Amino acid sequence: MSEPSVTELDLQAYADGKLPEERRAAVAAWLCAHPEDAERIESYRRLAEELRSTYDPVLKEPVPERLQRALRPGRARRVAMVAAWVTLGIALGAIAGWHLRAMQPSAPIATDGASLMARRAAVAHATYSPEVRHPVEVGADQEAHLVTWLSKRLGTQLRPPKLEGVGYSLVGGRLLPGENGPVAHFMYQCNRGTRVTLYVRSDMGSNRSTAFRYAREGSVGVFYWVDGKSGYALSSADISKDDLLNVANAAYQQLNPP
């Protein structure tokens, strides 16, 4: 080429819009004569644009409280808060556990609608929770979209509970076929990687409410309850019954406010 040589560095900088004006013109002219490089550099530029449009929405998300707290002096207060949560969790667990003993049927699981739901929830948990690459259809990074979509399909406004207080954050969710219609399935994960899933039905049709019940299907434990038309089942295979009860309590408090 008789042109002044254009380096790879120039091309990268061109894709990033980091070249001074006069150099930019020279590189643009060079690219006209080198369509293959022009196509490559254009794809880099598009990729950068796509990256920005994918991740820029994070800038507008409200900053979680815990991140704002990280910059405040007085970590002692945070420790105290965690301790308070743990105490509350244990207390709730104890209360619910006591109730549970009182009402747990000694007979094997009945085959009413709620128990069938628990069984299906356990199967869904066993199916999806080991997934590494595709645990959910829509991730928590698009939580608003996820909730709108599943609410629309289930015909009722869903509010996936926030379980950060008991150490679990939303991974995302998916739509599942239930007995009579669509079911929403939310997955949560704690920072050690253990997962719990919440199975939500909106077609119980019984219009009655039940308290907590516990069922076990293979290695999966399920706490489930019915509130009018809504049925909920929280499953996990990785944590103890008491720990699961603690999470179920947190979910229950939010889904069925007093």
Next chain:
Amino acid sequence: MNEAQRLVDLIPRLRRYARALVGDRSTADDLVQDTLERAWAKLHLYRRGTDLRAWLFTVMHNVHVNRVRAWRSTDTLDDEMPELAQRPPQGDALLVRDLDRAIARLPAEQRAVLLLVTLEEMSYDEVARTLGIPIGTVMSRLSRAREKLRAMMLGQPAVAKLKVVK
């Protein structure tokens, strides 16, 4: 404006970078939280008048490297990841997740350079200072990351016909 307030103002940018770096939302926020706590504890080491953003991203980079080291078994530092199954395009949300996955499959050090250049729009010089590497390394990682990403998005293995810049 004092440093604490400026750190608060930078949180959304840390979150954006962390989200792209590690993918999952809660893991990303864990990384941001660790970074902020460390930055807060080390704030006396920050030299006033220098670039606070670059300093903060350096802190995040170090925290991230340490975290990755701690659970290396689950990280994708490896160049050679198994190929993902090809799927037909099914709308925007899935395309976004494909981009997520493609980025996740870049070697960590290339990913960091690409994200600082494209998301933070840092100059190559700033990236070099933030990551503590020579500018030549910044450029070679940047061009390798792009070529790999382009190949992945086209569904082809990266071709090895790169002109490496010294």
